[in-house]
Amino acid sequence: MKRKDEKAGQAGFTLIEIIAVLVILAVLAAVAIPRYISLIDEAREQALQGAVAAALSHVSMAYGRLCLQNDAEPDGATLATECGTTNPMDETDYTYTFTGSGNDVAITVTDVDDATATASATWASPAD
Numbered sequence: 001m002k003r004k005d006e007k008a009g010q011a012g013f014t015l016i017e018i019i020a021v022l023v024i025l026a027v028l029a030a031v032a033i034p035r036y037i038s039l040i041d042e043a044r045e046q047a048l049q050g051a052v053a054a055a056l057s058h059v060s061m062a063y064g065r066l067c068l069q070n071d072a073e074p075d076g077a078t079l080a081t082e083c084g085t086t087n088p089m090d091e092t093d094y095t096y097t098f099t100g101s102g103n104d105v106a107i108t109v110t111d112v113d114d115a116t117a118t119a120s121a122t123w124a125s126p127a128d
Helices: 002-009 015-070 076-084
Strands: 094-101 104-111 118-123
Touching (some): 015 118, 076 104
16 A cells, blocks of 8 residues: 555656756747747848849840840840840749949849848949
8 A cells, every 4th residue: 555655646747847847948949049030031131142143143144145146245224124024033032123324234132022121233244
């Protein structure tokens, strides 16, 4: 009979053990959640920079194509018009704006889901 009573008193965890585990989990969450959010923000920024690089490449390809077709170097306005008619890599996550000035093309990329996330670059003609 005595053994049965000893086992009944030892079943489960004490309140202090449960509280200690909850405190440890809270501390881990306090450290991990901000780091996770930071990683997400960094990934979005890198993806935006990748979209800018794709747009720069798109302008370079249009420049080469127009040089070959017309046997002359296009100006920035012609390049901007040519690039504005097609979307680089059929991208749907970003909107692209191409603006020609002289021989250069200014590029602005905006995230469709977050209009405050934008990045810009300028493509300079190799003839300059």
